[in-house]
Amino acid sequence: MGYVAIKGGGRAISGAAGVLEFLRTRQGESGQPLDVHTIHHQLSLLESRVLSEGGLYHPELAALAIKQSLGDTLEASFALRAYRSTRPRLVETPLLDTRDMRLIRRISASFKDIPGGQMLGPTTDYALRLLRFELIEEDRSAFQAFARSWLKEAPPADLPDSFPKVLDSLRQEGLLPPALPPRPLSQGGRGEQPFDITREPLIFPVPRSAALATMARAETGSLLAIAYSNMRGYGDVHPTVGELRVGYVPILLAHPVTGELVEAGEALITECEVIAMYEAGDDGAKPAFSVGYGACFGHNEVKAVSMAILDRALQKGMKHGPSNPSEDPEFVLLHVDGIDSMGFASHYKMPHYVTFQSDMDRLRTTQKKLGERETS
Numbered sequence: 001m002g003y004v005a006i007k008g009g010g011r012a013i014s015g016a017a018g019v020l021e022f023l024r025t026r027q028g029e030s031g032q033p034l035d036v037h038t039i040h041h042q043l044s045l046l047e048s049r050v051l052s053e054g055g056l057y058h059p060e061l062a063a064l065a066i067k068q069s070l071g072d073t074l075e076a077s078f079a080l081r082a083y084r085s086t087r088p089r090l091v092e093t094p095l096l097d098t099r100d101m102r103l104i105r106r107i108s109a110s111f112k113d114i115p116g117g118q119m120l121g122p123t124t125d126y127a128l129r130l131l132r133f134e135l136i137e138e139d140r141s142a143f144q145a146f147a148r149s150w151l152k153e154a155p156p157a158d159l160p161d162s163f164p165k166v167l168d169s170l171r172q173e174g175l176l177p178p179a180l181p182p183r184p185l186s187q188g189g190r191g192e193q194p195f196d197i198t199r200e201p202l203i204f205p206v207p208r209s210a211a212l213a214t215m216a217r218a219e220t221g222s223l224l225a226i227a228y229s230n231m232r233g234y235g236d237v238h239p240t241v242g243e244l245r246v247g248y249v250p251i252l253l254a255h256p257v258t259g260e261l262v263e264a265g266e267a268l269i270t271e272c273e274v275i276a277m278y279e280a281g282d283d284g285a286k287p288a289f290s291v292g293y294g295a296c297f298g299h300n301e302v303k304a305v306s307m308a309i310l311d312r313a314l315q316k317g318m319k320h321g322p323s324n325p326s327e328d329p330e331f332v333l334l335h336v337d338g339i340d341s342m343g344f345a346s347h348y349k350m351p352h353y354v355t356f357q358s359d360m361d362r363l364r365t366t367q368k369k370l371g372e373r374e375t376s
Helices: 009-025 036-042 044-054 059-068 073-084 140-153 166-172 208-216 220-232 301-320 329-333 338-347 353-375
Strands: 102-107 240-254 261-279 288-297
Touching (some): 036 044, 036 059, 044 059, 044 073, 166 261, 220 338, 288 301
Antiparallel strands (some): 102 240, 240 261
C-alpha cells in the first residue's frame, strides 16, 4: 500500500488539532473545564469501560483520557493503552482471590437464597428507562445534599468481610467439576503460566488464559454482539448467572524486606460465573454442569456476562471444534479488540492516492478494451 507526502500537510494537521480543541472549549468565557474528579464520580460507568478496554487500572488517567477525547471511549482507551506501553513492569502480584472482594453488588439468578444473601447494590436493572427531565436544570444545593442525607438515613449494614462463592456449594455437591488449584508461576514451564497477551502474539491454538485475557480488555459492544449471536441460536450456550459480583479486590504485593504479602491498594472489578448445560465428564467422570467465566476492570456487568458466555462457547469450540463463529477462537479473539478494530477502520481515512490511482487506471483500461471490442 503506497502513501504520498502532502505539501502543507503539517499545517493542516495542526489546524485540525486546533479545531478539535475549540470544540472542547467552545463555551467560551461562560464555560467551565470538565474536572476529572467529576468524570470519576458522575460518569463512573463510562470510566469503567475505558479502564477495562485500556487494560490499565488507573481511574484518574482514565478520566483524563475521556476528557481529552471528548467522550470517545475507543480513543480514550487507545490513549490509556498507549500510556501503559511506556511504563516499566516492576513486579507481578500473586493470584488474587475474589472471595476477598469488598462487595458493592452481588446477585445470583440461579438461586433465590444464597449464602450471605443477595445484594442488589447500584444498578439500573429494576428501574424504568425514563428520562429525568429535572436533571436538565439540576439544583446544585439539592445535588450536594442528597449524598449527605442518604448516608445519614441509610440503615447501618452489618456485612461480613467476605462472602462465599455460590458455585462452591455446587462443587461440594458434585454438580460442577472441581476447580483446579492455582499453580505458582515458579512451578513448571510456559504451559503452566498465564499467557501474557501484552508480550506474546496470539498463535492459534491458544490456551484458555490467552482467551480470557484478550476478552478482559476487549471492546464491550464487540463482546456483546458475538455473545448475543450465540444466545440467538448461532450456538447453544443458554446459561444461568450463578453469581455476579462487583467490588474492590485487594492488591497484594510481597514486602521488599520481609517477603510477607501486604495490601498495596485495591481495584474495582466485575466478575461473573455462568452455569451452562451439563455434559459428560472426561475419563468416566460423572456428568456435571459446565461453567463460563468473565471478569474485567471497573463496573461493567454486560461485558462480564458476555465474556462468561463466550468463554463457555470457546471452551466447547476448543474441545470439539467450532460449529459457529462464537465458538471459533480465531474469529472471536481477533475481532473483539476495539483498539485494533478502530485502527483498521480508521486507516481507510488515511491517504490511499497511489492505490486508488492504480485502480482507476485499470478500470479505464478495462472500459477502453471493452469499447474497442464492441466497435470492432
